Structures are given as structure tokens and as C-alpha cells.
Amino acid sequence: MSSQKLLLENAHIEGIRYYDVYRKNGGYRSVEKALKMAPDEVVEEVKKSGLRGRGGAGFPTGMKWSFIAKPEGVPRHLVCNADESEPGTFKDRYLMEFLPHLLIEGLIVSSYALGSNVTYIYIRGEYAWIPDILEQAIAEAKANGFLGKNILNSGFDCEIYVQRGAGAYICGEETALIESLEGKRGNPRIKPPFPAVKGAWDRPTVVNNVETLAAVVPIINIGGEEYAKIGVGRSTGTKLISACGNINKPGVYEIDMTISVEEFIYSDEWCGGIKSGKRLKACIPGGSSVPILPANLLLKTAKGESRIMNYESLSDGGFATGTMMGSGGFIVLDEDQCVVKHTYTLARFYRHESCGQCSPCREGTGWMEKLLLRLDQGQGKLSDIDLLWDIQSKIEGNTICPLGDAAAWPVAAAIRHFRDEFEWHITNAAEAQTRNYGLAHYADPLPVSEPVAV
Amino acid sequence: MEQKIMIQFSQEQLEKVNQIIARYPEGKQKSALLPVLHLAQEVFGWLSTETMDYVAALLQIEPIEVYEVATFYTMYNLKPVGKYVFEVCQTGPCMIQGSDDIIAYIGERLNIKPGETTEDGLFTLKVAECLGACGYAPMMQVGKFYKEHLTKEKVDAIIAECRNNVSVNN
Known part of the structure; x- marks a missing residue:
């Protein structure tokens, strides 16, 4: 079964990193469309889409946007969280390297919706070659009238700046990121006040993940309602999964959140099965902080149902027998791993x-x-x-x-x-010290009635 | 051994600093600290107290505000490092692909332990935590770029390439 692609559809087109090719393939249409709408209408579309934050927390993006305070005369800011540092996660890097204009396009639309005239991309310092790619895309967008003053004669001004971090996982936490953006140590702030009220330089600020902001482009292009039809339940749209560990085909995949975990691991379209014909032992499906599951609980929930690659199904059973979608950093361990x-x-x-x-x-x-x-x-x-x-x-x-x-x-x-x-x-x-414990019973079928130890 | 370098940005570098400061609201020039420290490290090799004080003066902030930031983030070098710094990721996904062996092999080849620099000042070996290349493990960062899918042969080639670059440039 092939999954619908909304973000990576054009990732393999030669030269898609550059404005001309990107534009020829339908790029920046969402800016043209959004700038004819009222900012609140753009927010409304994102709400209707059901988009949830793709950085790990899964908070509804439209709702987050609607919290932004609008005090008279105080500038507001959108900050793109490109501090991707959760072990197992490398999807945002892929997006920025191969489709920088998709992120810039999403940033322009989102900045318009939020009223951010100066928007920042905070990128982890180790991704040291990516700011050049982003800054080139920004310059190209600006040269073509999609950034700068009075964009497309809408009266909306917007500049985007890239700031590099300097090596600190904690700066992926939004208030630590803001501290870092202000030139300080990345010590998270106590909430409230939330950034939407008091963020960067005490101004109302929204911090969103790279993938989240890129997803705003298809949402505006096809409409929030259409976007919400993709996927299932509260897992709408598509999700990028970065797959790694003992699999045949590690890499970044876009899924529509209806495929089973089993299909994702074993199908040739995705991970291509466990490497060297070994057996699956365990998996951390959403970045290193989400609970690890043994093979049996990963593939089937405690109720014996097939587990699906979406927010609801991955967390089915709570922490006793389930895990989380998290950031989509999918780490697979085979029977030889300790x-x-x-x-x-x-x-x-x-x-x-x-x-x-x-x-x-x-x-x-x-x-x-x-x-x-x-x-x-x-x-x-x-x-x-x-x-x-x-x-x-x-x-x-x-x-x-x-x-x-x-x-x-x-x-x-x-x-x-x-x-x-x-x-x-x-x-x-x-x-x-001489050998690993092996697979033990971790891949045994789990009897439906077995009580689950916590 | 340690050559005394004059801690002073060139006119061009100072212009760059001003461009960075201009990205932030007026009076919030401290926000430029991380990027300016990156620039300083690029120019002066590492962040000495003298360099940090210079940056503090440039941004009109207290030296302590620079020290507390420089000591917080792992990418700032608070002591001199080799011309080439090998930062090998050792977190879970890299570990299961053999990063321990790669770290040991580099150490053996260069005769240094993680955290040390070779006597000729060419190489520093460091271990790093997740660099976001989990699907292309094992890997290391060398300067601005990532070297991925590492094998012993690839490590040999990278070391040779670094040595070659140095002899060509000299």
C-alpha cells in the first residue's frame, strides 16, 4: 500500500533545492492563496486540519496559534524549532537539506497568520552546513518578492533569519530555545507565562517544529478539511518517520498514519525488514525518550489488535503496554542487541x-x-x-x-x-560480558488475557 | 608553543557582527552572542578568556554573560584543539552500529584518547552525543560536515585526506 505524500512528493526532483525548480513544481502557491485570506482565516484552516505538533508533543497547532496574545503595539514572533536533537530523529534535517523552500514557504504563511514580521529559524549548531542552504533559499524567496516589504502587494512585511545553536539538546524545549535565542544558557523557563504571551524578548511568541511548519503548505493548498481526511482519528495528515537501527533501509519516510507497525518494518516500501535476516527484539518508535517496547507489544497491542503507526494506536495501553508517536524517531533493535x-x-x-x-x-x-x-x-x-x-x-x-x-x-x-x-x-x-541476552521471550505472541505487570 | 594571536576581528568580520546584531530588536544585541562566539571560534580557533572578553566588549555585555554561555554549549572549545576535530557520536543508534569500535580505532590510529589532541596539533578526538544522523550510523562530525556510514577503511581515508590537505596547504 502506498502512502500519500504531501511533504516529500517532490523531494527527488533534481534542483528542487533551488527557487526556479521549486516554483515550477507548484511552490509558493500557498503564499499567494494565504495572503488573499485574513490571517485568522489561515489559523482557522490549520485548526480544521487537525495538525498536531510534529516535534514530539503532538499539541494541536491551530490551537497553539490561537493562544498568541495580541497586545497593541507589541511585535509578535514566530520561531521555527530546527534544534532536532532527540536520538533517533533526523527528519527535519532531511526536509531542510532537500526541500528548504518548503520550509520557507510554510514559514511565510505561518508568519502571516500569526502577524510575525521577523521570524527566526533556530537550528542546532551541529547542522553547520544547513544554514547556508536555508539562507540561500531565503535570499531567493526575497529576490522573487515572497519575503521583504509588502509581499505580493498584500501590505505584509516579513524577514526570516537563521540562528545556529551551539550544542545543547535542551534548546529543543521551547522556552530554553527562546533563552538561547536571547543569547543565554538554555535553561527552560517556568510556565506560565507561556511563550504565546511572553516569549522572546517578552513578546508574544509561537515556537513550532520544522515539519509542523512545512505541513502548513499542503494544508493551505488543499484546505484544512481535505487535509483532515488523510489519516485516521486525531492523527490527521502525514508524518515523517526517521527509521534507524537494525533495518535494511534506514531513512526518512512519509506515512499517512494508517499503516501498521509491522508493515512499516517489514515492507520493502519502508524499512525493508530486519537486517541480515535477524529477528526483531525491540523498538523505540518515537525518539529515545518514548518507552521501548518488546517486539510482541510493538506489533500488537495488549488487546491483540494490530498496532498502527499513529498517535492513538502507538499510545494504546498507556505506558504499561504502549508507547508514543513522539518525534517519529524510529529505532529498531534486533535479537543481538543488549x-x-x-x-x-x-x-x-x-x-x-x-x-x-x-x-x-x-x-x-x-x-x-x-x-x-x-x-x-x-x-x-x-x-x-x-x-x-x-x-x-x-x-x-x-x-x-x-x-x-x-x-x-x-x-x-x-x-x-x-x-x-x-x-x-x-x-x-x-x-x-561475553554475549548478549538475546531475544528471550520478547517476540512471543502475547496472550490476550495475560495480566500486564507495571 | 602557543602563538600569541591578536584578538581583533577584521573590518569585514566586524561588519558581519553588525549584520548579526541587526537581526534582533534594538537594544537586544546580547541575542547575537551565540553566532558571534561561533565566528570568534572560527577566527581564533578556540575561546580563550581574552577572546570572550573581547566578544563581551563588542556586544556591550558583562564578561560573565559570555563565560556562562560559552561553558554551557558543547560546541565551544574552551581550550585549544587540533586542526581537525573528530567528534564521534556514541548514542544508542550509533552504538548499535559499532560506534565504540570506531572510537577505539581512531584512538589507536592517532594514539590519543577521547578528549586528547595529537602532539603535532593536527587531530583532536572527541565523543559526542546524538548528532541527528542515526540512519547513517556510525558517524562523526569533522568541522562543518558529517562523515557517515563509517568503516575502518573510511576512517583511514579521512585521516589521510586531512594529512594531505595540511601538506598541500603548507
Whole structure:
């Protein structure tokens, strides 16, 4: 089954990175259309589309836009979050590298809807070659009258600037991003006030992910109602999935959120199956912070239904037996992978990226990393597993920003579903240094009536 | 050993700084700090206290405001680094594709550990956390660009290419 493409349809056209080719293929029509509408009508279309934030949180974009405060005489800003740093996620990079004009087009329409005359793209510093691509696209759009003063004689002025970060995962959190944009450390702010009221330089600000803003283009082109017909339930439109790990065809795919996880992993159109004919052990389907699931719970929900690649189905069963769509960073582990070691690398990542502002996160991530390293090296104790559980539960919900939760969830889920593998690293410490635990029962069919341990 | 460099942007670089400042609201020139630190690092190689103080003066902010930012973000070098910095990603998706072996191999080839610089000042090896190239693992960043799908052979070729560049430019 082929999925409808709204974002990447033209990604493989030669020269699509440049204005002339992009324009010839229908580019910038949404700007022409939107600038003839009232800004609120554009917001209304986005609301009707059901578009949900593609950065990970899945918050309805139209609703977020409608929260922006409009005090008299105070400039408002749109900021594009291109700080993509969640392990497993590399979709925004693909969009910006291959279709920079799609993002710029989406930014112009969205800036118009929100009344942002100066819009920023905050891009992670390591993507050091991409600002050149974006700045060229901006210059081309400007030379052709789609940016600058009085765009298409609408009276609307807009400039877009690119700012590079400098290496900090936390700056993907919107208030940390704003702090960073202001030239400060990326310490998240306490909300409220929300950025929509007091954001960059205390001005009303909306921060949206790259993919979210690119999706505004097809929404305006085909209309919000048509867009909402694609997909299923509250998972409307298409979603970019960056697939990696032990699969035959890693890469960025656009799906319409109706295909099953099984089809996505095994079909030649998508991941092409597990590499080297190995068996699937586990998967983190939405970026490193969402719960890892063993193969059986990934492919079928606890109710025995086929799991679908959308917001609702991936979270079916809550954290006990489900996971999350997150950012769409799809990490696949085969039977040879060690869940303890993998979880250790994620714990190390979150310790490294904690801004240090809140004690539960600053101290807790360090403890989790040390305990997991000890377990991985065969020097753990059984009580370490309980201690890990205790620490993660004390981080979750006790921090200013969601990084605390993001650090806690992978550890909690790994223990929840792979506890026997953790125990084996302790009871069979020497053996665990020479081989991996393997597939065990993780791919067994799950009986429908089996009670689920939390 | 350490050559004393005059910490002073050229006229052209100063113009660039002013262009960056102009992107932000008036009086909010501190917002230009991250981009200006990137520029300073590009020009002076790393961020010495002297460099940070210079940037503070340029942006009319306190030196401490620069230090606290420079120490927060991983991309700013607070000590001198080699001409080529290999930053190898070691997070989950790269780990399962063999990043540990790549880190060990580079260390062996250059006879340095992560965080160290070769005696000739050519190479620095660093480990990095997720660089957003998970589908093309294992990988590393070298300067502005990513080197992906790394193998030992590819690492050898990259090292040779760097050495070659240096001898050509000298």
C-alpha cells in the first residue's frame, strides 16, 4: 500500500533545492492563496486540519496559534524549532537539506497568520552546513518578492533569519530555545507565562517544529478539511518517520498514519525488514525518550489488535503496554542487541544534556547513568534495579521542563519490559560480558488475557 | 608553543557582527552572542578568556554573560584543539552500529584518547552525543560536515585526506 505524500512528493526532483525548480513544481502557491485570506482565516484552516505538533508533543497547532496574545503595539514572533536533537530523529534535517523552500514557504504563511514580521529559524549548531542552504533559499524567496516589504502587494512585511545553536539538546524545549535565542544558557523557563504571551524578548511568541511548519503548505493548498481526511482519528495528515537501527533501509519516510507497525518494518516500501535476516527484539518508535517496547507489544497491542503507526494506536495501553508517536524517531533493535547497554547510552545522553537547573534531573540522570554502567559492566546488584526504578520515578513530573520525563521514561520502560535481562546481567555477570541476552521471550505472541505487570 | 594571536576581528568580520546584531530588536544585541562566539571560534580557533572578553566588549555585555554561555554549549572549545576535530557520536543508534569500535580505532590510529589532541596539533578526538544522523550510523562530525556510514577503511581515508590537505596547504 502506498502512502500519500504531501511533504516529500517532490523531494527527488533534481534542483528542487533551488527557487526556479521549486516554483515550477507548484511552490509558493500557498503564499499567494494565504495572503488573499485574513490571517485568522489561515489559523482557522490549520485548526480544521487537525495538525498536531510534529516535534514530539503532538499539541494541536491551530490551537497553539490561537493562544498568541495580541497586545497593541507589541511585535509578535514566530520561531521555527530546527534544534532536532532527540536520538533517533533526523527528519527535519532531511526536509531542510532537500526541500528548504518548503520550509520557507510554510514559514511565510505561518508568519502571516500569526502577524510575525521577523521570524527566526533556530537550528542546532551541529547542522553547520544547513544554514547556508536555508539562507540561500531565503535570499531567493526575497529576490522573487515572497519575503521583504509588502509581499505580493498584500501590505505584509516579513524577514526570516537563521540562528545556529551551539550544542545543547535542551534548546529543543521551547522556552530554553527562546533563552538561547536571547543569547543565554538554555535553561527552560517556568510556565506560565507561556511563550504565546511572553516569549522572546517578552513578546508574544509561537515556537513550532520544522515539519509542523512545512505541513502548513499542503494544508493551505488543499484546505484544512481535505487535509483532515488523510489519516485516521486525531492523527490527521502525514508524518515523517526517521527509521534507524537494525533495518535494511534506514531513512526518512512519509506515512499517512494508517499503516501498521509491522508493515512499516517489514515492507520493502519502508524499512525493508530486519537486517541480515535477524529477528526483531525491540523498538523505540518515537525518539529515545518514548518507552521501548518488546517486539510482541510493538506489533500488537495488549488487546491483540494490530498496532498502527499513529498517535492513538502507538499510545494504546498507556505506558504499561504502549508507547508514543513522539518525534517519529524510529529505532529498531534486533535479537543481538543488549537492552541494558542501549539504555545506558540513553541515560548517558540525558545526563550530558540536563541543563542542571532542577535537582531531580541534574542528580537523577547522573545516578541512573552510573547505575546502568555498573549493570552493563557486570558489577551491579539486584537492588540496583529497584534503585533505578526509584530514581526515575522521582525525576518524572518533578522538573520545570519535560527533559526530566524524557530521561526517566526510557529507563522505566526498559525495566518494565526487560527486567529479566537486567537481572541476568547481575546473576550471570561474567556471561553477560561475553554475549548478549538475546531475544528471550520478547517476540512471543502475547496472550490476550495475560495480566500486564507495571 | 602557543602563538600569541591578536584578538581583533577584521573590518569585514566586524561588519558581519553588525549584520548579526541587526537581526534582533534594538537594544537586544546580547541575542547575537551565540553566532558571534561561533565566528570568534572560527577566527581564533578556540575561546580563550581574552577572546570572550573581547566578544563581551563588542556586544556591550558583562564578561560573565559570555563565560556562562560559552561553558554551557558543547560546541565551544574552551581550550585549544587540533586542526581537525573528530567528534564521534556514541548514542544508542550509533552504538548499535559499532560506534565504540570506531572510537577505539581512531584512538589507536592517532594514539590519543577521547578528549586528547595529537602532539603535532593536527587531530583532536572527541565523543559526542546524538548528532541527528542515526540512519547513517556510525558517524562523526569533522568541522562543518558529517562523515557517515563509517568503516575502518573510511576512517583511514579521512585521516589521510586531512594529512594531505595540511601538506598541500603548507
